[in-house]
Amino acid sequence: MAKKSDLLPGTLDMLILKTLTRAPLHGYGIALSIKRISDEVLQVEEGSLYPALQRLLLQGWVKAEWKQTETNRRARYYTLTETGRKQLGLELSEFDRMIAAITRVLREA
Amino acid sequence: MAKKSDLLPGTLDMLILKTLTRAPLHGYGIALSIKRISDEVLQVEEGSLYPALQRLLLQGWVKAEWKQTETNRRARYYTLTETGRKQLGLELSEFDRMIAAITRVLREA
DNA sequence: ATCTACCCATAGATAATCTATCTATCTGGC
DNA sequence: GCCAGATAGATAGATTATCTATGGGTAGAT
Numbered sequence: 001m002a003k004k005s006d007l008l009p010g011t012l013d014m015l016i017l018k019t020l021t022r023a024p025l026h027g028y029g030i031a032l033s034i035k036r037i038s039d040e041v042l043q044v045e046e047g048s049l050y051p052a053l054q055r056l057l058l059q060g061w062v063k064a065e066w067k068q069t070e071t072n073r074r075a076r077y078y079t080l081t082e083t084g085r086k087q088l089g090l091e092l093s094e095f096d097r098m099i100a101a102i103t104r105v106l107r108e109a
Numbered sequence: 110m111a112k113k114s115d116l117l118p119g120t121l122d123m124l125i126l127k128t129l130t131r132a133p134l135h136g137y138g139i140a141l142s143i144k145r146i147s148d149e150v151l152q153v154e155e156g157s158l159y160p161a162l163q164r165l166l167l168q169g170w171v172k173a174e175w176k177q178t179e180t181n182r183r184a185r186y187y188t189l190t191e192t193g194r195k196q197l198g199l200e201l202s203e204f205d206r207m208i209a210a211i212t213r214v215l216r217e218a
Numbered sequence: 219a220t221c222t223a224c225c226c227a228t229a230g231a232t233a234a235t236c237t238a239t240c241t242a243t244c245t246g247g248c
Numbered sequence: 249g250c251c252a253g254a255t256a257g258a259t260a261g262a263t264t265a266t267c268t269a270t271g272g273g274t275a276g277a278t
Contacts, residue, residue, distance in 0.1 A: 008207045009118035009234055009265075015214050022217075028256050037217050041210035048235050050258055055234095073243060075256055092215065098117045099208065101150035105124055106201065108131075108146050118234075118265055137225050157266055159227050164265095182274060184225060 006043035012052050013061075014095060015042070017080060017088040020062060026075035027053055053078060061087050115152035121161050122170075123204060124151070126189060126197040129171060135184035136162055162187060170196050 007015075019025065019033050030053075031044040056062045061084030069075045080088070116124075128134065128142050139162075140153040165171045170193030178184045189197070 005119065005235065005264095007235075008204075008211065010114065011211055012234080015211065018215055026256070027258095028254095032255095034214055037214050038210035039213070041206060042214065045236060046256095046258080047237065047239095047260090051234080054258090069256085071244070071255075073256060095117075095215075097150060101147035102117065102120055102124065104148065105143055105146050105151065106127055106204075108127075114233090114266065116266075121265080135225070136227095154267060155225095155227080156229095156268065156270095160265085163227090178225085180224075180275070182225060 006045060007048065011095070012044065012048060013056060014088065014091040015044075016049075016052060016056065016078075017061060017084055017091070020078060020080040021085070021088070024065075024077045024079040026069065026077050028075070030078070056084070059087070060084070115154060116157065120204070121153065121157060122165060123197065123200040124153075125158075125161060125165065125187075126170060126193055126200070129187060129189040130194070130197070133174075133186045133188040135178065135186050137184070139187070165193070168196070169193070 015034055016030055019030050025033065027049055031046070031049050034042050034044050053062070053064075056078075057064060061081060062078045063081055064076045064078050066074060067077050124143055125139055128139050134142065136155075136158055140155070140158050143151050143153050162171070162173075165187075166173060170190060171187045172190055173185045173187050175183060176186050
């Protein structure tokens with residue numbers, strides 16, 4: 001059974017970093033944002049999201065801060081760091097390179 | 110360490126199936142073809158290639174036949190089956206869908 | 219003879235994602 | 249008052265895919 005994943009593997013960290021360029025967000029908000037902007041195509045499961053955020057924290061690409069949300073809940077807000085921004089740039093250009101290469105193979109009749 | 114893979118995970122099977130739409134090829138030839146057409150960007154390691162070919166055989170998406178190469182070696186030639194062709198169609202449209210969705214997220218300033 | 223390119227394949231490590239599960243609070247409908 | 253559903257966080261375990269490393273072997277050129 002062709003098991004379709006909700007994401008293209010290897011792209012989640014990039015998507016999260018990109019999402020955080022607009023504004024700091026908590027995890028749940030990041031998932032909602034990606035889902036909404038992708039027209040519901042990209043579904044970030046919690047079991048993918050939170051481990052990914054831990055990775056990004058460990059790498060120092062984001063930092064986290066506990067705050068109150070507008071709806072008065074406690075939540076952990078993630079902010080892109082300067083090295084995170086650099087990393088995003090690297091990942092974006094590598095992604096472009098890959099997609100261009102894959103497209104060449106797929107177009108070659 | 111941002112460990113860059115030689116492939117975008119989740120795309121190898123599709124690349125192999127696509128490569129076989131042109132003509133039956135042996136494993137080594139598939140790897141060379143993908144590498145060449147992608148301008149050396151996509152490097153299919155043997156440890157990725159042969160397990161992938163086993164998967165495709167198991168699924169019935171390709172079939173294999175031992176033959177002699179033009180250079181007089183024995184090699185296993187893989188041919189795309191009819192269900193393999195259908196599968197490729199599915200994977201291509203799913204890939205397009207994913208890329209379009211990711212692009213929306215990455216473009217959203 | 220030995221080196222390089224050609225060819226197949228598996229084992230084990232690594233990484234990323236998913237499913238499933240758990241905790242907890244807030245809001246709205248009944 | 250109570251319950252469902254949305255909001256919010258996190259981890260364990262299974263699954264899958266890739267890479268690294270290794271093994272086997274042949275053909276042709278030097």
